[in-house]
Amino acid sequence: MTDTSKYDALFSGVIGQDYELLNLICPLSTQMSQRVGASAGEYAMQANGNLTVVELGGGTGITTLALLTASDSFNILSIDNEPVMQDQAKKHLHKWAQEGKLAFCDDDALTALKNLPTDSVDIVASAYTLHNFLDTYRKEVINEIFRILKPGGQFINGDRYGLDDISEHTRIIQEEVSRYFKVLIHINKLDVLEHWIVHLFSDESENHVMRESVALKQLRETLATDWKSMRWSPL
Ligand SMILES: C[S@@+](CC[C@H](N)C(=O)[O-])C[C@H]1O[C@@H](n2cnc3c(N)ncnc32)[C@H](O)[C@@H]1O
Incomplete structure (x- = not known):
């Protein structure tokens, strides 16, 4: 069994059909989740004791x-303001919640971060979330992330960044759209196809898109005022 198939068996066992469908439509995004977990796990190996994530x-x-499978030392607070999504996570991951390794917060990200104390968190981790934010809201979120991180803490973000080379970016999006149509028409999931295409217009809009160099500059500028670190590893 390759690492990927081992992960797939574990993830589809716990998360079920949602994982399998996402893996069909966008296999890179499930790999990205695993990378976020692996990066957090690497950080944990160099740290002592339990870590707040x-x-x-x-x-x-x-x-x-x-994240949960990357290290036993994590105590995770998972924030999501969409109950339809978070209720599924609560169902899939109740074992870890019962063990006290995982808690949920249903506030929006900025409100939740504002309620957390300064220098109190070892890792802020996220996948495919920040690109959904309006750029002005995202700026505030990033400020709050670096405020709550402990000195030496780490921000790990696996996300959808727009390439600086716009022509190459357009080509990749076109390939992505073709894949949605091929996969979802084949399995007769036209409602899901409609949802993904509609959502893509939001992702690609001027006030959402995280153009790589602009996003990195924003992170570096925030970092410059804070002794904390980030991992940047495009897939
Ligand atoms: C594309 S999903 C990614 C889910 C998950 N991170 C993953 O890797 O599968 C984005 C999630 O961000 C949540 N979200 C979007 N805007 C948010 C906000 N302002 N505050 C909290 N959660 C938000 C959505 O409800 C959704 O569940």
Whole structure:
């Protein structure tokens, strides 16, 4: 069994059909969740004791599961303000919640972060969430992330960044759209197809898109005022 198939068996066992469907439509996104978990696990190996992890936009729990399985030392607060998504994570991950390793917060990310004390969190982790934010809201979220991180803490974000090379970016999006049509028409999921295409217009809009160099500059500028670190590893 390859690492990927081992992960797939574990994740589809816990998360179920949502994971399998996402893996069909966008296999890179499930790999990204696993990378976020692996990066957090690497950080944990160099640290002592239990670590506080805040996850932004936990959704149905795919990245949360990647974090939970990356290290036993994590106590995770998973934030998501969409009950339809978070209720699924609560169902999928109740074992870890019962063990006290996982708690949920249903506030929006900015409100939840504002309620957390300064220098109190070891890791802020997220996958495919920040690109959904309006750019002005995202700026405030990033300020709050670096405020709550402890000195030496880490922000790990696996996300949808727009390439600086716009032509290459457009080509990749076109491939992505073709894949949605091929996969979802084949399995007769036209409602899901409609949802993904509609959502893509929001992702690609001027006030959402996180253009790589602009986003990195914003992170570096915030970092410059704070002794904390981030992992940047495009897939
Ligand atoms: C594309 S999903 C990603 C879910 C999960 N991180 C994963 O990797 O599968 C984005 C999630 O972010 C949540 N979200 C979007 N805006 C949010 C906000 N302002 N505050 C908290 N959660 C938000 C959505 O409800 C959704 O569950």
